[in-house]
Amino acid sequence: MTEHPASDPHTVFLPALCWSRRQPDFYAVTQDLSPEGITFRSAFEPALDERLTCSIRYIGQLDTRVVRTDDKLFVVRLMASRQRAAEVARTLLALSREQGRSDQPARAHPRISPERKDVLVTLEDGRVLPGRLINVSASGAALALDHTLPPGTSITIGSTAAQVVRIFRDGVGAAFAYPFDPGQVHAGIRL
Structure with a gap:
């Protein structure tokens, strides 16, 4: 088992569908965002350094590389420009803060993730x-x-x-x- 990064991760739970050359597709759920990358929980454990494409709700499709694996957990880093990585990080942090709010009133209408963001x-x-x-x-x-x-x-x-x-x-x-x-x-x- 490896140690978690020193800085606190930001918890965010979003469903995702991931795939690679050796695995056609599998379901995963984001668990947190940290300087190390995005942590997912999944029954499928990808290989270290494996390239994955992950489609995350509210974020879209991302090309990634696995940087750490653990029991039912894996961490990926984005294979994207700095601008795109910063944009994804800002969105995930905003969603993390939104999910962490317990004082929010119930929503009157369901929210969707638009294709054109x-x-x-x-x-x-x-x-x-x-x-x-x-x-x-x-x-x-x-x-x-x-x-x-x-x-x-x-x-x-x-x-x-x-x-x-x-x-x-x-x-x-x-x-x-x-x-x-x-x-x-x-x-x-x-x-």
């Missing part, structure tokens, strides 16, 4: 910021942003009017000015 956010003064959708529901969206926007800020996500209702590190939660019909919310939604 990149979005432009227009501020009232006309400035346009690049954003990345974490999830969308009929009543709002969670966005990863490089800029801090205070609660109450009116924004337009794509072409959808919204207002910032909560902030978290590296992002915001926004409520739509005019909620969607729940039947209109699906993975292919365009805001």
Whole structure:
């Protein structure tokens, strides 16, 4: 058994489907994110240095390399540009914080992970910021942003009017000015 990294991992539970050349596909669940990489729990144990493709809910498809294996656990590092790795890390950290909140009220609408995550956010003064959708529901969206926007800020996500209702590190939660019909919310939604 190997030691865990010295810094505290950020717990985040997300379902994933992984595959490699020697294993067509297998299910896994993310367990945490640390400087070492993303830890998964799975009944299948990949080999050390094995290259895997993992499709993680809310994140998308990632090319990875196994850097550690343990009993029913394995750790992967992304094989991606620094920008893409930082984007994935920000999204996972935001989801970790969101999952750790026990004081959140029950959600009125289910959240989905949109296929098209990149979005432009227009501020009232006309400035346009690049954003990345974490999830969308009929009543709002969670966005990863490089800029801090205070609660109450009116924004337009794509072409959808919204207002910032909560902030978290590296992002915001926004409520739509005019909620969607729940039947209109699906993975292919365009805001």
